[in-house]
Amino acid sequence: MYNIKKYICGSPFETNAVAENIAVSDKLPCYINISENDRVITYAMGKEDKVYGLGEAVRGINKRGWIYETYCSDDPMHTETKRSLYGAHPFIIVDGEKLFGLFVDYPDKVTFDIGYSDIDTLTVTVKSADCCLYIIEGEALTDIVKGFRRLIGKSYVAPYWAFGFQQSRWSYYTSKDVQSVIDGYRTNGMPIDAVYLDIDYMDGFRDFTVSDERFPNFKEFVRSAKSQHIHLVPIIDAGVKCDDSYSVYTEGRDNGYFCKDKDGNDFIAAVWPGKVCFPDFLNAEAARWFGMKYKTLTDMGIDGFWNDMNEPAIFYSERQLDKAIGKIAAYRGKNLGVYDYFGLKDTVLGLSNSAGDYSSMYHNVNGEIVCHDRVHNLYGFNMTKAAADAFVEIAPDRNILLFSRASYIGMHRYSGIWTGDNQSWWSHIKLNLQMLPSLNMCGFLYTGADLSGFGDNATEELALRWLALGIFNPLMRNHSALGTKDQEYFRYKNKDIFGNLLKVRYALIPFLYSEYRRAIEDDDLMFRPLAFVYRGDKLAEACEDQLIVGDSVMIAPVYEPNALGRYVYLPENMMMVRFKSDREYECESMAKGHHFVEIPTCEAVIFIREGKALPIVKAAANTDEIDLNTISFITNNDGGEYVLITEADKRTIKYRSTGEVYV
Numbered sequence: 001m002y003n004i005k006k007y008i009c010g011s012p013f014e015t016n017a018v019a020e021n022i023a024v025s026d027k028l029p030c031y032i033n034i035s036e037n038d039r040v041i042t043y044a045m046g047k048e049d050k051v052y053g054l055g056e057a058v059r060g061i062n063k064r065g066w067i068y069e070t071y072c073s074d075d076p077m078h079t080e081t082k083r084s085l086y087g088a089h090p091f092i093i094v095d096g097e098k099l100f101g102l103f104v105d106y107p108d109k110v111t112f113d114i115g116y117s118d119i120d121t122l123t124v125t126v127k128s129a130d131c132c133l134y135i136i137e138g139e140a141l142t143d144i145v146k147g148f149r150r151l152i153g154k155s156y157v158a159p160y161w162a163f164g165f166q167q168s169r170w171s172y173y174t175s176k177d178v179q180s181v182i183d184g185y186r187t188n189g190m191p192i193d194a195v196y197l198d199i200d201y202m203d204g205f206r207d208f209t210v211s212d213e214r215f216p217n218f219k220e221f222v223r224s225a226k227s228q229h230i231h232l233v234p235i236i237d238a239g240v241k242c243d244d245s246y247s248v249y250t251e252g253r254d255n256g257y258f259c260k261d262k263d264g265n266d267f268i269a270a271v272w273p274g275k276v277c278f279p280d281f282l283n284a285e286a287a288r289w290f291g292m293k294y295k296t297l298t299d300m301g302i303d304g305f306w307n308d309m310n311e312p313a314i315f316y317s318e319r320q321l322d323k324a325i326g327k328i329a330a331y332r333g334k335n336l337g338v339y340d341y342f343g344l345k346d347t348v349l350g351l352s353n354s355a356g357d358y359s360s361m362y363h364n365v366n367g368e369i370v371c372h373d374r375v376h377n378l379y380g381f382n383m384t385k386a387a388a389d390a391f392v393e394i395a396p397d398r399n400i401l402l403f404s405r406a407s408y409i410g411m412h413r414y415s416g417i418w419t420g421d422n423q424s425w426w427s428h429i430k431l432n433l434q435m436l437p438s439l440n441m442c443g444f445l446y447t448g449a450d451l452s453g454f455g456d457n458a459t460e461e462l463a464l465r466w467l468a469l470g471i472f473n474p475l476m477r478n479h480s481a482l483g484t485k486d487q488e489y490f491r492y493k494n495k496d497i498f499g500n501l502l503k504v505r506y507a508l509i510p511f512l513y514s515e516y517r518r519a520i521e522d523d524d525l526m527f528r529p530l531a532f533v534y535r536g537d538k539l540a541e542a543c544e545d546q547l548i549v550g551d552s553v554m555i556a557p558v559y560e561p562n563a564l565g566r567y568v569y570l571p572e573n574m575m576m577v578r579f580k581s582d583r584e585y586e587c588e589s590m591a592k593g594h595h596f597v598e599i600p601t602c603e604a605v606i607f608i609r610e611g612k613a614l615p616i617v618k619a620a621a622n623t624d625e626i627d628l629n630t631i632s633f634i635t636n637n638d639g640g641e642y643v644l645i646t647e648a649d650k651r652t653i654k655y656r657s658t659g660e661v662y663v
C-alpha cells in the first residue's frame with residue numbers, strides 16, 4: 001500500500017513523465033523542508049538512512065555520500081567523481097527513520113546532495129522554482145517502487161529476440177564485415193541474435209541513408225541476415241547533416257522542423273557529419289516527421305534501432321569555436337604560466353556540450369518559444385518517443401526493438417536504454433550491477449551496459465568475468481569503441497568457455513524474459529538490492545555487489561582481476577549452482593552466512609533461494625530456436641508451479657522436486 005501526494009511549485013513545464021493524474025496537495029509532509037522560493041528541499045537524514053534511486057548514475061546502490069545532478073550529459077568517463085551521465089532520473093527513495101520516495105519532475109538540472117556537503121542532510125536543489133514534486137509514502141520499499149511506477153506508467157516491452165546475445169562495434173564497415181562477425185559466432189557454435197550497425201553504415205553520417213558502396217543491396221542483406229536468425233540494428237543520431245542535396249535536411253529546414261537560435265535561424269552545431277541541425281523533438285509536428293523517417297529502414301526489414309547522441313551531444317558550434325580561436329590566438333607568443341596554460345586547455349575542452357550552446361538553442365512547443373535550457377532533459381526522451389509513436393503506424397504488426405542513450409523519467413514507456421560509453425575497467429563491471437536495480441526503480445527494465453567495456457581494451461579475463469554478469473543483463477550487448485582492440489567473443493583463445501557462458505544465457509532466456517515481463521506487469525523490480533528482500537538484516541541491507549533476480553535467484557559476480565573467487569553473503573540458506581554450460585552444472589546446499597566461494601572464469605555461479613526453483617532450457621543457436629519443451633527446473637524446493645510468460649502467452653508449468661516438468 002502506498003499513497004502519493006503531488007505539489008506544484010511555480011509553473012512547471014509539462015514533461016509527460018507522469019502517466020496518471022493526481023490531485024494537487026497544498027502542504028508537503030512536515031519532515032520535508034522547502035525554502036528559498038521553493039528551490040531548495042532539505043531533509044534531515046537519520047544516521048542509518050539509506051537513499052536509493054537516481055537511475056543511471058555513478059557510485060553505489062545506496063546513493064548516500066555523494067552529490068548528483070540529473071542532467072543528460074555526453075560524458076564517456078564514468079569515474080566516481082562525475083555527477084551526471086546520459087540519463088536524468090530525478091527520483092530517490094529515502095529508507096530509514098522515515099520511508100518515502102521523492103520525484104522532482106523538472107526537466108533542467110536537479111542537484112541531489114545526499115550527505116555530501118553535510119553528512120546528515122539531504123538537499124535537493126532545482127535551478128528555478130518551477131517543478132512538480134511527488135512524495136510517495138508506503139510501508140515497504142517495494143510499495144514505494146510500485147507507487148512510483150504506477151504513477152509513471154508501464155514500461156516498454158522489448159521483443160523476445162532482444163534477450164538474445166547481441167554483438168556491436170564502432171564500426172563494422174561493410175556487409176562483409178558484418179557477415180564475418182555472424183560467421184565467427186556461428187562457426188564456433190556460439191549463440192547470437194543481433195549485430196549492430198554503428199554510424200559508418202550510413203552515407204556520410206546522414207540519418208536514414210545507407211552507404212550503397214559498403215552495404216550494396218541493403219534490403220537483401222537484411223533479409224539474408226534474418227534467414228540466419230540475425231537482426232541488424234542500426235544507429236540513429238540526433239543531428240541531421242546540413243547538406244542541400246539531402247532530403248531529410250531540406251525537408252526539415254523548409255518546414256521549420258529544426259531547433260532555432262535566438263534570431264529564429266536554424267541552430268547549427270557540429271557533430272559527426274560536420275555541421276548539423278537538431279530536429280525539434282519537442283514540437284509535435286517535427287517529432288512526427290522525424291519518426292516517420294524510420295520507415296525508410298523498417299521497409300527494408302529492419303526491426304531494431306538505437307538512438308544516440310541525443311542529450312544532445314554537441315562537438316562545437318561556430319560561434320563558440322570563433323571565440324575559442326580568438327582566445328587561443330591571444331596566447332600566441334606568450335610565455336604561458338600555469339593558469340594561462342590551463343585556461344588554454346579548458347578553452348578547447350569546453351567547446352563540447354557547452355552551456356553556452358544549449359542556452360542559444362530554442363524549441364517551438366505548440367507555438368511557444370522555449371529555451372533549450374528549460375527542457376534539456378526532455379530532448380532524447382522526445383526523440384525516442386517520436387520513433388516509438390511512429391512504429392505504431394509504420395510497423396503495426398512488428399514489435400520493434402528501441403533503446404536510447406539520453407533519457408528522462410517517462411521515456412521508459414517507449415523504449416529501453418543502454419548505459420553509454422563505459423570502459424573496459426573492472427570497476428565498471430560492478431557499476432553495471434549497481435545500476436540495474438537503480439534503473440529498475442525508475443522504470444527502465446530493458447537495459448544493459450556495453451559488455452567488456454566500450455572504451456579501452458578488454459583482456460580475456462575481464463571479458464569472461466563481465467560475461468558472467470552480462471548473461472543477466474536484459475540488453476546483453478558486447479560493444480566497443482573505434483580504435484580499441486577487437487572484442488568479439490570468438491576472437492579470444494578460450495572460445496569454448498565464452499561459448500559455454502553464452503549457452504548459459506540462452507538456457508536462462510525464458511526465465512529472464514518471464515521475470516522481465518512480470519516486473520512490467522507488477523510495476524516491480526526485476527533486479528532487487530538485497531536490502532529490498534531481507535529487511536532488518538544489516539549485512540544484506542549494506543550489500544552493494546549482489547542482487548536478487550526475479551524472486552528466486554541471487555547473483556554475486558566476480559569483478560576483480562586475478563581473483564580466485566569472492567566472498568558471498570547468503571542472507572538465508574541457499575543452493576549454489578555452478579554453471580559450466582547450459583546443461584552442465586553442479587549444485588551445493590549452503591548455509592546462511594558468509595562464504596568464500598571459489599569461482600573459476602569458466603563458471604557462472606548463481607544461488608537459488610530456499611523454497612524456489614529456476615527454470616532452464618536447452619540452449620539454442622538463437623532465440624528462434626529455443627525449444628520450450630526442453631524446460632526443466634533446478635529446484636531448491638519440493639516441486640511447485642512456475643508461471644512462464646512468453647511473448648505470446650502465459651503458462652503455468654508444474655515441476656517435481658527432481659526438476660522434471662509434468663502436466
Ligand code: MIG
Pocket residue numbers: 169170198199235308309405420421479480481
Ligand atoms: O561519441 O556512434 O555511445 O555507443 O559507438 C561517439 C559512435 C558516438 C557514442 C555511443 C557509442 C557509439 C559512438 N557514439
